[in-house]
Amino acid sequence: MSRSIEKIVASKWKSEGRGARVRRSIGLPAIGQIDPFLMLDEFTGSSLEGAGFPDHPHRGFETVTYVLEGEIYHEDFLGNSGTLKAGDMQWMTAGKGIIHSEIPGKEMVRGLQLWLNLKRKYKMVQPSYQELNQMISVEKDGVKVIVIAGEALGKISEVRTRTPAYYLDITLQPDAELSQKIPDGWTTFCYTLDGDVLVGPESQNIPAHHTVVFNRNGDTVHFINKSSKDSRFILISGEPIGESVAQHGPFVMNTQEEILQTIDDYRNHKNGFEHAKNWKSDIGT
Numbered sequence: 001m002s003r004s005i006e007k008i009v010a011s012k013w014k015s016e017g018r019g020a021r022v023r024r025s026i027g028l029p030a031i032g033q034i035d036p037f038l039m040l041d042e043f044t045g046s047s048l049e050g051a052g053f054p055d056h057p058h059r060g061f062e063t064v065t066y067v068l069e070g071e072i073y074h075e076d077f078l079g080n081s082g083t084l085k086a087g088d089m090q091w092m093t094a095g096k097g098i099i100h101s102e103i104p105g106k107e108m109v110r111g112l113q114l115w116l117n118l119k120r121k122y123k124m125v126q127p128s129y130q131e132l133n134q135m136i137s138v139e140k141d142g143v144k145v146i147v148i149a150g151e152a153l154g155k156i157s158e159v160r161t162r163t164p165a166y167y168l169d170i171t172l173q174p175d176a177e178l179s180q181k182i183p184d185g186w187t188t189f190c191y192t193l194d195g196d197v198l199v200g201p202e203s204q205n206i207p208a209h210h211t212v213v214f215n216r217n218g219d220t221v222h223f224i225n226k227s228s229k230d231s232r233f234i235l236i237s238g239e240p241i242g243e244s245v246a247q248h249g250p251f252v253m254n255t256q257e258e259i260l261q262t263i264d265d266y267r268n269h270k271n272g273f274e275h276a277k278n279w280k281s282d283i284g285t
Ligand SMILES: Nc1ccc(F)c(C(=O)c2c[nH]c3ncc(Cl)cc23)c1F
Pocket: 016, 017, 022, 041, 043, 053, 056, 057, 065, 072, 102, 112, 113, 249, 250
């Protein structure tokens, strides 16, 4: 059964980090909590204009950074560093604690960062990364899908998702259409990047930079491009965790007490933040 649309919300510009501007999708009050997703930002900027996300922490969830254009440099307090180029994806499990810096290159960067919550049993795992620069891409009848996580058009991503999730980058040529299977009951939304697309059984027209949250029942979502240009959007679906959420910026735990403990750990360099002592990134300073 094809899922109908619950809500359509235009993204809103927000200042974030240092001189960075993001179009906020998930995380807007108009969308509210959609378990297991915490935030989705479409970010643009360049280091020439001073934009970036210098040294900052994370605990208790995962960040998925997907670069569409340009490059973004990253460096963390464990000694990991690198460059994410257009088409690259970094799935970072912050777990018990990461402090890192994420700085765009000199060219204009465009990308997405999704924050995906972790179940209580994974919130304090060792930090880890899954980085893909040759993601599976499949094309058929005017439909192109880059399978970042999950499965589409018979292709399955190798990304291990502690919180089971699909993350698909979809481009429809004019007159192309796609019925994508998604697990029944999973929280599902799409975010439009370029062009217009007709969504759902209602064939509702959705312009770029909008979030469409689907209703929960149904195992398929439907898209058609009836415009004269390519339409590009991401489709994200995830299994709800169903636990309490206590969040303080980039710290996401289950209780307020755990948040207070996290703030204390961060300030006093313990329980996963030991390497914070005397650490500053090279790229963020
Ligand atoms: N204020 C604040 C607090 C904590 C953060 F983790 C961040 C942050 O790093 C980001 C928030 N949106 C993002 N989009 C893309 C990228 Cl690469 C990073 C971010 C931030 F901005």
